[in-house]
Amino acid sequence: MATSILLINGPNLNLLGTREPGTYGSTTLPQVIEAAEKQCSSKSITFASLQSNHEGVIIDRIHEARGNVDAIVINPGAFTHTSVAIRDALLGVDIPFVEIHISNVHKREAFRHHSYLSDKAEAVICGLGVYGYEAAIEYASRHIKPKEKSQ
Numbered sequence: 001m002a003t004s005i006l007l008i009n010g011p012n013l014n015l016l017g018t019r020e021p022g023t024y025g026s027t028t029l030p031q032v033i034e035a036a037e038k039q040c041s042s043k044s045i046t047f048a049s050l051q052s053n054h055e056g057v058i059i060d061r062i063h064e065a066r067g068n069v070d071a072i073v074i075n076p077g078a079f080t081h082t083s084v085a086i087r088d089a090l091l092g093v094d095i096p097f098v099e100i101h102i103s104n105v106h107k108r109e110a111f112r113h114h115s116y117l118s119d120k121a122e123a124v125i126c127g128l129g130v131y132g133y134e135a136a137i138e139y140a141s142r143h144i145k146p147k148e149k150s151q
């Protein structure tokens with residue numbers, strides 16, 4: 001199953017654990033990433049991560065993943081609800097991805113109820129808090145198969 005996973009976190013998630021603990025919890029992003037690294041290491045899965053507040057940086061990283069990443073776990077942040085460009089990048093590189101949201105976006109403002117990614121995701125996880133990252137990686141490690149290496 002997946003032997004290389006890229007974790008992408010979108011805008012403002014660098015604030016995780018420092019603001020709005022009632023919505024996003026008190027775990028920091030570095031703590032989330034450290035736990036993901038350990039989870040992947042325990043499964044001999046290569047792990048990389050990016051957090052960016054900039055759409056183009058996220059898109060460029062998705063492009064870089066083509067051919068060397070088996071699965072992407074992505075919390076696009078607010079770009080979930082706005083970014084056709086990130087959708088197009090994910091489809092363009094043809095890498096299976098799992099969409100994760102810390103909060104239950106369906107219990108929040110109406111503008112958070114639509115995602116430009118969900119209909120193309122292998123799985124969508126939301127409302128589990130930061131455990132959603134662990135669940136997403138577990139799912140990817142079990143269910144997403146590496147693609148045959150193109151000649």
Ligand SMILES: O=C(O)[C@]1(O)C[C@H](CCCOc2ccccc2)[C@@H](O)[C@H](O)C1
Pocket residue numbers: 011012013015016017018019020024075076077078079080100101102103104105112
């Ligand atoms: O629930 C999620 O994970 C979201 O992707 C988080 C986004 C917000 C990311 C900002 O995260 C913060 C964390 C702590 C403090 C402030 C913002 C929000 O725009 C989505 O609708 C749902």
